Amino acid sequence: MxxxxxxxxxxxxxxxxxxxxxxxxxxxxxxxxxxxxxxxxxxxxxxxxxxxxxxxxxxxxxxxxxxxxxxxxxxxxxxxxxxxxxxxxxxxxxxxxxxxxxxxxxxxxxxxxxxxxxxxxxxxxxxxxxxxxxxxxxxxxxxxxxxxxxxxxxxxxxxxxxxxxxxxxxxxxxxxxxxxxxxxxxxxxxxxxxxxxxxxxxxxxxxxxxxxxxxxxxxxxxxxxxxxxxxxxLADADLSTDIVPELAEKALAGGLKDALLTAGKKDRSARTKALRDAIIAGYEPDPAAEGAKERITALKNAFYKVEKQELRRLIVEDDLRADGRNSKTVRPIWIEARPLPRAHGSAIFTRGETQVLGVATLGTERDEIMVDDLTVEDNDKFMLHYNFPPYSTGEVKRMGGQSRREIGHGNLAKRAIRAVLPSFEEFPYVIRIVGEVLESNGSSSMATVCAGTLALMDAGVPIKAPVAGVAMGLVMEGEKYRVLTDILGSEDALGDMDFKVCGTAEGVTALQMDIKVGGITPQIMREALAQARDGRLHILGKMAEVLAAPRPELSPTAPRIVSLKINPELIGKVIGPGGKQIRELEAMGAQITVEEDGTVRIFSAEASSAEAVKAKIEGLTRSAQVGEEFDGTVVKTAPFGAFVNLFPGQDGMLHISQMSEERVNAVEDVMNVGDRLRVKIAGIDDRGKIDLVRPELEGKIAPRAPREPRSGGDRGGRPPRRD
Missing domain, CATH: 3.30.230.70 (GHMP Kinase, N-terminal domain)
Structure with a gap:
């Protein structure tokens, strides 16, 4: 077998x-x-x-x-x-x-x-x-x-x-x-x-x-x-482990604690590196000597272990972090709304040394993305793209397509915000958010959630509630531990948990947790979630100081979408033979989508163009009703009456007997092609033919007899009367 x-x-x-x-x-x-x-x-x-x-x-x-x-x-x-x-x-x-x-x-x-x-x-x-x-x-x-x-x-x-x-x-x-x-x-x-x-x-x-x-x-x-x-x-002996105690003694004596507590990522890194290099130079004064390169690498690894140990000790024992905060404090926040004059919605969100430019763009259904994978075929009307360029961390790296990290962080932010978006029926726009990470020292994905939410509100998107995100950390030493709010990049590396929590004031919309050690109990999870909620509410409060809710009007640079519903049987009138009619409509400065249920959406950069196209479509698809009055135009005369245009694509017939109180011998004695007059719909027969009267003559002349049904009478009798 x-x-x-x-x-x-x-x-x-x-x-x-x-x-x-x-x-x-x-x-x-x-x-x-x-x-x-x-x-x-x-x-x-x-x-x-x-x-x-x-x-x-x-x-x-x-x-x-x-x-x-x-x-x-x-x-x-x-x-x-x-x-x-x-x-x-x-x-x-x-x-x-x-x-x-x-x-x-x-x-x-x-x-x-x-x-x-x-x-x-x-x-x-x-x-x-x-x-x-x-x-x-x-x-x-x-x-x-x-x-x-x-x-x-x-x-x-x-x-x-x-x-x-x-x-x-x-x-x-x-x-x-x-x-x-x-x-x-x-x-x-x-x-x-x-x-x-x-x-x-x-x-x-x-x-x-x-x-x-x-x-x-x-x-x-x-x-x-x-x-x-x-x-x-198969591994070489790890020279760094044996020397850690000795190196730790030298580093602490040389001011490692003060170096680690230096304000600012760049200054802290420079001061720590200077201390490390000075200590290593005492062990290997000649970097060019035989075997010195390997020895220096081992010493650097040992120093990193000492640095990590001291940072963890400061956190657990002293509740003191590298930037001077305690475990529950969120870094200083500043926000600017609408920094980009032409974007539909934009915002800068800065928390400590992490900064993200959020930009929202609104489009039509033609902009939705097709999902071509192993799921049921579908199109996505919401996109969020997270960009992490090397300059955001002060580095030089080769740039290519989106990395897996960028896709993963973008998906987390997308999940967080999708929960509060209005339905497409409420707000018929395709939405794209871009998070440009400008500075990064921890939790740039959470800053993207905040910046993206602010950009949506700046654009006037009617979201259900603002969303904020905060990255939590954990440091465990035996039975002692500290849950950290709003972690730095170094705390992510040295800690035992990376716990990102996004949500509104009411609850959680997205969560991502990676645990590096065993023994994370449900109680620690509850504590981390409760502390994350406090941090999230603090951040939401800072966001509300700049934008408490979506702007009441759509951004002036955003395109307008006008929707209307027509009879599905009249879709052909909007499209026209070979698409001629819809091309003429789009030539008025708009994009048009027509759905099978008769929903028509008109997308235009100018509100006036969208309204003009809407009026044209309403005229093409309008259905006349008995009793309606119009200021019509005579478009044709005949011996029995005049044909009057009521609205685009729809004419009615005013019989010669309904033109005047006096007997009319010829239609041209009363009206000619091009004349404007007020008319009222008196009846519509089974073929859709419209009979008109003049409202001011109602009650003064006898009404015209209704038209005979198309198939009325005996098959062998006289054919229906034709005007």
Whole structure:
């Protein structure tokens, strides 16, 4: 028998993991099936140790269009670079597995997740981490799992484990949680202003729900797992560890504490570097000597460990942070609304040494983005793009396309703001927000949430409530710990948790948490969420001092959209033969979209142009009603009467008997083509023909007999009377 299959229940469906059948030359390979969604997940590491001073791990999430029976829509009809959802799926897996590689592990490692079947109801993004956990667990790669990952929805007040796409569309939250047997490691969520207590409850529910999967992978590892290779045998001796105590003594004596508490990121870095270089020079006075380069690198690593230890001690014991704040204080904030004169909406949000320019742009349905992935085909009317140029951190780097980090941070900010956007029916604009990070020293994604919200309000977008975001941290030393509000970049690196929380004054709209240590209890989560709420309310208060609510009028530079509803049967009149009529309308200075239900949207840079096009369309599609009066124009005369134009595309007939109190021998004795006169609709027959009268003559002359029905009378009788 080829392969072996393990199964367990996850939610109300069976999850199966098979190994030994496909991709057998790789270190670890599994195939997952959940419903009709299937993933092939592989894990492989190089034998030789990398020279890099960090873990060289890459995670790839490959979507194959054959998984849903589609041919790719690209020019070459093959899959191109990963889409946004694929990148986000890869990041979920990376954030789950990365912390569990052993310290000092430097082998280049690659995890590849390939979606080979997708039923469009069971989402593959949370299955990828399960497959990675299984593949790593049974491989020879040193790794501290297993882990599992699940999604939680909330329907009618009840939590649902691994909801279907349909269930998720009705949920108040979309929560993804990854963890080990004993601890939660990663959380990501989008929500409709849910309470902090609901979120903690959902996280606990998720952690309990994943235990069956973790047990299943433990069984696989016990039965099939390979012996892990010794990564430390390939490593050079770590010279930095032994010298840390001695170096710490010298650094503290040389003023390390004062250097670390220097105000300003650049000054603090310069002062700390000067102290480090002075100490290293005492050990290696000649940098050009044989072996000095390696020795200096080890000393720098040792100094970094000393620096990290001292910063953590200051935080936990003295409640003192590098910039002088205590654990609960938010950095100083200043805000400027509408710095860009031509943008539809703009704002600068600065918090400490983190600064973001938020810009909002409004467009039509033609600007919406097509989502071409393995989900049900759809178009997105809201975009948020986060840009992180190298100058924001004072660095020089090669610039290319959007990085995975930029896509991940942008998606978090997008989730946070989407929850408060008006519906498209209320506000028929496609919306794009761009967050330009101008300075970065911690939580630039949260500053993007604030700047983006302010830009929307500046543009006059009627959002439901302002949204703010704050990044939280955690430092644990034994039983002691501090939760940090509004962390710096250095605190993100040295801390044990990165916890980003976004929301309104009422509740949370987005959340992202990465935990680097075990033992994060629900109580610590509650404390962090409560402290984050205090920080969020403080930031919302600062935002309200500049813009408390959306501006009452749309930005003067924003285009105008005018909507109207017409009879769907009259859509052809608006479009015209071969699109002639709609081209003439758009030549008046507008873009026009017509939907099947008769909704017409007119988009123009000038309000006057939009209104002119609207009036034209109303005329083209207007339906006459009995009793309506018009100032009409005679467009044609005949022996029996005159044809009067009431509005564009609609004429009525004024019979000769209804023109005057006196007998009229010829129509031209009373009126001619081009004459203007007041008329009233007296009747409309079954063919849509309109009979007119002159209002001022009603009651003075006898009304005309109604027209005979088109099909009235005996088939063999006299044909209907024609005028």
């Amino acid at each position: 080829i392969g072996k299959t393990y199964t367990t229940m996850l939610g109300d469906r069976e999850l199966s993991i098979e190994t030994g059948k496909l991709a057998k030359l790789v270190a670890g390979s599994v195939t997952l099936r959940y419903g009709d969604t299937m993933l092939l997940v592989t894990a492989q590491a190089r034998e030789e140790r990398s020279s890099l001073d960090f873990l060289p791990l890459t995670v790839e999430f490959e979507e194959r269009h054959y998984a849903v029976g589609k041919i790719p829509g690209s020019f070459h009809r093959r899959e191109g670079r990963p889409g946004e959802k694929a990148i986000l799926g890869a990041r979920i897996t990376d954030r789950q597995i990365r912390p569990l590689f052993p310290k000092g592990y430097r082998q280049e490692t690659q995890v590849i997740i390939t979606v080979i079947s997708a039923d469009q109801q069971n989402l593959p993004d949370v299955l990828g981490p399960i497959g990675a956990s299984a593949a790593l667990s049974i491989s020879d790669i040193p790794w501290g799992g297993p882990t599992a990952c699940v999604r939680v929805a909330q329907l009618d007040g009840q939590y649902v484990l691994n909801p279907t796409v349909e269930q998720l569309s009705r949920s108040r939250m979309d929560l993804v949680v990854a963890g080990t047997k004993d601890a939660v490691m990663m959380v990501e969520a989008g929500a409709q202003s849910v309470s902090e207590e609901d979120l903690v409850g959902a996280i606990e529910f998720a952690h309990a729900g994943m235990q069956g999967v973790i047990s299943l992978i433990e069984t696989m590892r016990a039965e099939l797992g390979q012996e892990k290779f010794n990564h430390l045998a």
